[in-house]
Amino acid sequence: MNRNRHLVALGAASIALAAACQFEPTIVELHYSLNEEAIQSNNLLADDKNAQEHLSGALEFLFGTATNPSYVVLPDWRDEEFDPNNWGYYLLSDEEFDALKESNAWTYRVQIAAIEAGDLDAVEEPRYAGDLWARFQSLVADAPDDLDEPFDEDDPEWSYRDELIAVFESYYPNQRTTADLYRQQCFHCHGAEGGGNGSTADFLNPRPRDYRPGTFKFTALKDKAKPRHADLVRILKEGIYTTAMPSFRRFSDAQLNALADYVRLLAIRGETEILMIADFDPDEGMVPELLQENYELVVDRWRAASDSMIEYDGDVPRYDDHDAAERITRGEELYLSEKAANCVKCHGLEGRGDGESVKNNPDDATDDWGDPIKPRDLTRGVFRFGRRPIDIYRRIYAGINGTPMPEHFGMQIIDPETAETRNMTEDDIWDLVFFVRSLSDEKPVVHTETEEHGEASH
Numbered sequence: 001m002n003r004n005r006h007l008v009a010l011g012a013a014s015i016a017l018a019a020a021c022q023f024e025p026t027i028v029e030l031h032y033s034l035n036e037e038a039i040q041s042n043n044l045l046a047d048d049k050n051a052q053e054h055l056s057g058a059l060e061f062l063f064g065t066a067t068n069p070s071y072v073v074l075p076d077w078r079d080e081e082f083d084p085n086n087w088g089y090y091l092l093s094d095e096e097f098d099a100l101k102e103s104n105a106w107t108y109r110v111q112i113a114a115i116e117a118g119d120l121d122a123v124e125e126p127r128y129a130g131d132l133w134a135r136f137q138s139l140v141a142d143a144p145d146d147l148d149e150p151f152d153e154d155d156p157e158w159s160y161r162d163e164l165i166a167v168f169e170s171y172y173p174n175q176r177t178t179a180d181l182y183r184q185q186c187f188h189c190h191g192a193e194g195g196g197n198g199s200t201a202d203f204l205n206p207r208p209r210d211y212r213p214g215t216f217k218f219t220a221l222k223d224k225a226k227p228r229h230a231d232l233v234r235i236l237k238e239g240i241y242t243t244a245m246p247s248f249r250r251f252s253d254a255q256l257n258a259l260a261d262y263v264r265l266l267a268i269r270g271e272t273e274i275l276m277i278a279d280f281d282p283d284e285g286m287v288p289e290l291l292q293e294n295y296e297l298v299v300d301r302w303r304a305a306s307d308s309m310i311e312y313d314g315d316v317p318r319y320d321d322h323d324a325a326e327r328i329t330r331g332e333e334l335y336l337s338e339k340a341a342n343c344v345k346c347h348g349l350e351g352r353g354d355g356e357s358v359k360n361n362p363d364d365a366t367d368d369w370g371d372p373i374k375p376r377d378l379t380r381g382v383f384r385f386g387r388r389p390i391d392i393y394r395r396i397y398a399g400i401n402g403t404p405m406p407e408h409f410g411m412q413i414i415d416p417e418t419a420e421t422r423n424m425t426e427d428d429i430w431d432l433v434f435f436v437r438s439l440s441d442e443k444p445v446v447h448t449e450t451e452e453h454g455e456a457s458h
C-alpha cells in the first residue's frame with residue numbers, strides 16, 4: 001500500500017474504502033504512472049515530488065491499482081443503488097443479458113458439453129477467465145457424484161449440473177480479470193493507465209487513444225458527451241476501420257462489456273487526475289473534499305451519457321428514395337457554400353481531404369491530443385464510425401470529438417437557395433449524408449440488410 005494513502009483516507013471521512021488490497025503475482029506487474037504531461041503544466045506540482053506521491057496515493061485510493069482496479073463507492077451512490085464496480089453489468093437490458101448468455105454458451109461450448117456429459121475432469125480451463133475458473137473449481141470441490149442432485153435443497157428443480165453450466169453461461173468477468181485481459185490485449189498500444197503511450201504507439205498513425213482526457217471520437221452522442229457503454233462496446237466489436245485499432249470480436253460479449261467498463265475506469269481516473277493537477281495549490285496540498293468533488297463530477301458526466309443520444313424521430317431516408325437525387329444536389333450546395341456548411345474548406349472541392357484551411361490554419365490540422373490530423377478523403381468511402389445512413393448522420397450532426405471536424409446541427413448558415421439566415425436542420429444533415437455518400441459511390445446505393453445491422457461492408 002502506498003505510504004501516503006492513509007493521509008487521504010483519513011481526511012476523506014465520507015469516502016468508504018471499497019477495495020481491499022490483495023496481491024497476487026502476475027507475469028508483468030503493471031503500475032499506473034502519473035500523467036507526466038499534465039504535471040508539467042502546473043509548475044508548482046512539477047517541482048513537488050512529495051505532492052506527486054500524495055496524488056498517486058489519492059488516485060490509488062479511488063481507483064485501486066493496475067492489477068486490482070476498483071472504484072471507491074460514495075455513500076450517495078449506495079443510496080441510489082449505483083455501483084460503478086458493476087457498471088456495465090447493471091446496464092444490460094434483459095435482451096442484452098440473453099445475448100450475453102448466448103455468447104458465453106458459444107465461447108464455452110466445449111466446457112459446457114463436458115459438464116453435460118458429466119465428465120468434470122474433461123472441462124478445460126478457459127483462457128483469460130481466471131475468476132470464472134476459480135468459481136468453477138470451488139463448485140467442483142463440493143460436487144456430488146450424481147450431478148442431477150439438487151444444487152439447493154429448497155429448489156429441487158435446479159440440479160448441480162444446471163448450476164455448473166450457469167457459471168459459464170452467466171459469466172461476467174470481474175475487474176481484476178479484465179485488467180489482466182487489458183494487459184495482454186491493449187497495453188502495448190494504449191499503455192497501463194490508458195495514456196495512449198504503449199510501446200507500439202509511436203509507430204502508429206493515428207495514435208492509440210489517450211483515454212485520460214476523457215475524449216472519445218466515436219459516439220452516437222451530441223454536446224461532446226462521454227461515450228455510452230454501448231458506444232465503447234461497439235468500438236471493441238468493430239474495431240476502427242483503416243486504423244490500427246483491431247476488432248476484438250473473438251472475445252465473448254461479456255469480456256467486451258467488461259473491457260468497456262475498464263476503459264471507462266481508466267478514463268475517469270485520468271480525468272480526475274487532470275482536475276486534481278489543475279487545482280493543485282501547494283499551501284493546501286491534496287484536499288480530500290476537492291478530491292471527492294472532482295471524482296463525483298467526472299463520474300456524473302459519464303452517468304449522464306445517454307441523455308445526449310442523437311435520436312432521429314422521423315423515418316431514416318433511404319438511398320433508394322425517389323428524392324435521393326434532389327437530396328444530393330442540395331447537400332452539394334450546403335457542402336460547397338462558404339456561408340453554409342462549408343465542408344469544402346477542409347474536405348476540398350472534390351472531397352479529397354485537401355481543403356484550403358488545412359494548409360492555412362494549423363488548428364484545422366491538429367487534434368486535441370496535439371497530433372497532426374487530416375480531413376478524411378471522402379471519395380474513399382471510409383466511415384470509421386460505420387456507414388449506415390444514421391451513422392454518417394450522427395457524425396455530421398455532432399462532429400468528431402477531439403478533432404477539427406465540427407458539430408453542424410444548429411449551426412448558423414445562409415441558405416444557398418433563399419439567401420436567408422437560418423440554423424442547420426436535421427433535413428440539411430440528411431442532404432449532406434446523401435451527398436457525402438455520393439462522393440464514394442457511383443450512384444446512391446440501395447440500402448441493404450447488412451448496413452441496417454451496422455456491419456461495415458468494407
Ligand code: HEC
Pocket residue numbers: 182185186187188189190200204205206207208209215216217218219232235236240243244245246248259260263384
Ligand atoms: C495495435 C494497436 C491497438 C491495440 C492492440 C488496441 N488499440 Fe484501441 N485504438 C488504437 C488506435 C490507433 C486508436 C485510435 C483510432 C482513431 O483515432 O481513429 C484506438 C482507439 C481506441 C478507442 C477509442 C474509440 C473512440 O471512440 O475514440 C478505444 C475505446 C479503444 N481503442 C479501446 C481498446 C481496447 C479496450 C483494446 C484492447 C482490448 C484496444 N483498444 C487495443 C490502437 C489499438
Ligand code: HEC
Pocket residue numbers: 217335341342343344345346347364373374375376378382383384385386392395396400403404405406408432436
Ligand atoms: C475544420 C475542418 C473540417 C470541417 C469544416 C469538416 N470536417 Fe469532416 N472531418 C474533418 C477531419 C479532420 C476528419 C477526420 C477525423 C478522424 O480521422 O478522426 C473528418 C471526417 C469526416 C467524415 C468521416 C466520418 C467517419 O465516420 O469516419 C465525414 C463523413 C465528414 N468528415 C464529413 C464532413 C461534412 C459533410 C462536413 C460539412 C458539413 C465536414 N465534414 C466538415 C475535418 C472537417
